[in-house]
Amino acid sequence: MGYFNFENGISAANDANLNAMQKGLMELVFPVGSTYITQSDTNPNTILEFGTWERLKGKVCLGIDEDDEDLDIIGKTGGEKTHKLTTQEMPSHTHALNNNTLVNRNIPGSGRSARNNNGTGSNYNCK
Secondary structure: OOOOOEEOOEEOOOHHHHHHHHHHHHHHHOOOOOOOOOOOOOOHHHHHOOOOOOOOOOOOOOOOOOOOOOOOOOOOOOOOOOOOOOHHHOOOOOEEEOHHHHOOEEEOOOOEEEOOOOOOOOOEEEO
């Protein structure tokens, strides 16, 4: 990208020079290795008129973190699209139910029913 010279009061700012300046500016803004984010499915080369762009289809951009060995190098891949928790991965927890919830109710999936008519309001924990 260069400067325009004026000769005889006439600027060299013609369409070709302006287009070259615009392209040069975009190459400075989006150097090789840049990420171009858009809501359009148009290839950035069509808009910017330079470069070979890889579409991140089905991928997620995640910033680098030098303090985390899982994220310390650009270009690492990994992760899962879906994941089913195992029993070992489930955090320990309880579900508090009171008499109003349990009276004459079936507990889905357990094959048992809970019945308490003593009116104490005690909590029952499903584990």
